[in-house]
Each structure stands twice: as C-alpha cells, then as structure tokens.
Amino acid sequence: MYNENIFDYMRTEKLPHIWCPGCGHGIITASIVRAISNLKLDKNNIAFVSGIGCSGRTPGYLDFNTLHTTHGRSLTFSTGIKMAKPKLKVINVLGDGDALAIGGNHFIHACRRNIDITAIIYNNSIYGMTGGQFSPTTPDGFIASTTPYGNCDPSFDVVKLASAAGASFVARGDAFHVLQLDKILQKAIDHKGFSVVDVLTTCPTQLGRRNKMKKPWENLDYIANQTVSIKKYETMSENEKQGKFPIGIFIEEKRDEYVETYTKRVINKAKGRK
Amino acid sequence: MTKKGFVHKIHKNLCKGCGICVHYCPKNVLEMNHDNKVVAKRPADCIGCHLCELRCPDFAIQVEACDFPDANNKKVTKKG
Ligand SMILES: Cc1ncc(C[n+]2csc(CCOP(=O)(O)OP(=O)(O)O)c2C)c(N)n1
Ligand code: SF4
Numbered sequence A: 001m002y003n004e005n006i007f008d009y010m011r012t013e014k015l016p017h018i019w020c021p022g023c024g025h026g027i028i029t030a031s032i033v034r035a036i037s038n039l040k041l042d043k044n045n046i047a048f049v050s051g052i053g054c055s056g057r058t059p060g061y062l063d064f065n066t067l068h069t070t071h072g073r074s075l076t077f078s079t080g081i082k083m084a085k086p087k088l089k090v091i092n093v094l095g096d097g098d099a100l101a102i103g104g105n106h107f108i109h110a111c112r113r114n115i116d117i118t119a120i121i122y123n124n125s126i127y128g129m130t131g132g133q134f135s136p137t138t139p140d141g142f143i144a145s146t147t148p149y150g151n152c153d154p155s156f157d158v159v160k161l162a163s164a165a166g167a168s169f170v171a172r173g174d175a176f177h178v179l180q181l182d183k184i185l186q187k188a189i190d191h192k193g194f195s196v197v198d199v200l201t202t203c204p205t206q207l208g209r210r211n212k213m214k215k216p217w218e219n220l221d222y223i224a225n226q227t228v229s230i231k232k233y234e235t236m237s238e239n240e241k242q243g244k245f246p247i248g249i250f251i252e253e254k255r256d257e258y259v260e261t262y263t264k265r266v267i268n269k270a271k272g273r274k
Numbered sequence B: 001m002t003k004k005g006f007v008h009k010i011h012k013n014l015c016k017g018c019g020i021c022v023h024y025c026p027k028n029v030l031e032m033n034h035d036n037k038v039v040a041k042r043p044a045d046c047i048g049c050h051l052c053e054l055r056c057p058d059f060a061i062q063v064e065a066c067d068f069p070d071a072n073n074k075k076v077t078k079k080g
C-alpha cells in the first residue's frame, strides 16, 4: 500500500502543512497514515494526540479524534483518554525535546505502566520549533543554537531508555527506510501495551543548516548512513558501532496492560464487584 | 498491444520543491521545473519503485501503474 488513499485520512483543507520544505516530519506522518490504513482501523476509533513543537502540529492535518496538548505532557492526556475510553486506539506523537527533555518523566512512567498507547517519537535531534536549541538526542559535536562550540553532552538512547523503563514494544525506524518504517509502525499500533517507536528524522532548517546538511537530502543521507539493521549491528565491532543506530524491533512482549489491571484491581473492588 | 507503465500524479499545490524525490529517483525520471515544482520529465523510464511517493514529505506525488500503447508494436505506432 502506497499513498493511494492517504487523503481519506487527512483534513485536506489544512494542506499544505506548515513544515519546512524537505522536513522529515511529513515523511513520518505519511508512514503513520499508511500503517493505519493497512490495519483498516476505523477513523472514528482513533485518538491522535501530540504535545508542542513542529511534531506537535501533526494531528491538525489528520482526520481522527485529535488533541494538541502541552509541551512534554501529551502522554498524560493520552493516559486519561485511554482510562476513560479504553476502546479507543490512542496514538501519541512526540518531539525528542517533548518526549525526553521536558517530558522525560512522563515518558518513563508511561513505559513503566504499560498502558495501551503507541508513542511515536519524531526524533530530529534538535528543538525545531523554537530555534534549534540542542536536545537530549543531539549527536556529539553537533552545532545547535545553544552549542556554538559543538555539543559535548552525551545523548539518550531512546530504545535503551524505553526498554529499561518497561515498555512492552520498543522499536526504532527512520525517515529514510520508509517501507520498513511502515511495517514497524503497523506492528507498534497493533500491539497491546505501551509501544515506543524512535523514528530518526531530519530538520534541515535548524539542524541541517548548522551542520553542513542544508539540503534536505543531505540530512536524510546522514540518517541513512547512521542506521543499520539490528542483525548487521550485532556483527559489528565496538569501533564500528560508534555513532550507528540499529533499526528494527527490539522488544515485542505480551504483558499485563494497565487499564485492564486497574479495572480489575481497583475499579471493580471500589464498586464492590468481584 | 499495451505495455505496463506509470503515470505521476503531482499535486502542485502541495509540492514545496524540496528536491528529495528528484535526488533519490534511481532512474532520473523527475526534474525541478522553473516554478520550483517537480515534473515527470522521463515517465517512460520509471520502474514504479514508489520511492518518490514514499519519501515526499508533502504527499505531493503519487505513482500509478497504467497500460500504455506499446511503442514497439507497429500497428499501434502507425495508427497513433
Ligand atoms: C512548558 C513549555 N516550555 C517550553 C516551551 C517552548 N517550546 C515549544 S516547542 C519546544 C521544543 C521543540 O522541540 P521538539 O520537542 O524536539 O520538537 P520539534 O519542534 O523538533 O518537532 C519548546 C522548548 C513550551 N511551549 N512550553
Ligand atoms: S524547523 Fe525543522 S522540524 Fe520544524 S518544520 Fe522546519 S525542518 Fe521541520
């Protein structure tokens, strides 16, 4: 399935979108829509949530039940939606700053609970919307508006973070290997439990421009060169692994889901049901 | 006689001229026009890989399979 029915899932009157020419956010958004279309999900049964940032603009273009919330706290809104309306499929998109800096705390606790939400991180390694400040995933030595001498802060590895925090589905994809991303997102959305997909993507305007990747495809080429399959990664030496990100599915496990557990162990007891 | 081919549906109002599709097309089918919108210059060379469609950040290009008259078939060429 390609983009033959993509506009059935969009608020076409809002297009063209606000993102810069060549911004990877649009590539991921199309991939999410194809994943939803492949799963044949009912539009009215989806709640699509975001925080603030360029990534946060996504729900505005999509024809689902949509909610554009506050910076870093979108997972708390999603948690509320899922608790109140467990039948809804809840998909939450986040920026890397949104998910891991201001929202880092909410992120790890959502992972820990294993609530049935799909969290998709548009990881462009920078604060796009606010002028290119460095984020928790800015690579070593990269120039951001707040790291004029090159970033010296070590990065978060989203896959390791989400796995350690307890998410039952953890994967990484990227905006270059799009067909693979479609498949990963499809599995993540279909998974019951908290799913995290770290999607490596571009920001030609704020990251690329400062780091000799001004053309959109130069930033995408960088992503292509950074990524290797999990299988290949496992055969690489420690030296070769430097600066590389394995892509694929790392964790896919059946575990108790939070809304079900809470219903059984708290709500039913409080209501005097067995 | 017909030959399988591809047509490129380009939504000009959505294309932002980023050049991603042109850069990654393996067959050099696409070009940037003077108005900074993409055009399919050599559609007959298209192999239908859909890479342009999948990597377009603006949902601006769709590739569709279709049947073309076969240029190698004399009858069709004469008629046309
Ligand atoms: C509570 C709060 N603090 C700060 C901001 C300012 N702000 C808006 S977006 C943003 C960061 C955006 O970066 P990221 O989350 O990585 O998303 P991107 O724009 O790159 O998609 C910040 C700091 C805000 N809106 N609210
Ligand atoms: S600033 Fe960066 S992330 Fe935001 S729309 Fe532009 S390219 Fe995309």
Ligand code: SF4
Binding pocket: A022, B014, B015, B016, B017, B018, B019, B020, B021, B022, B037, B038, B055, B056, B057, B058, B059, B060, B061
């Ligand atoms: S990738 Fe899309 S927006 Fe960019 S030039 Fe091609 S059709 Fe236009």
Ligand code: SF4
Binding pocket: B006, B024, B025, B026, B027, B028, B029, B030, B045, B046, B047, B048, B049, B050, B051, B052, B053, B063
């Ligand atoms: S489908 Fe493939 S070959 Fe055809 S125009 Fe697109 S990228 Fe080029």
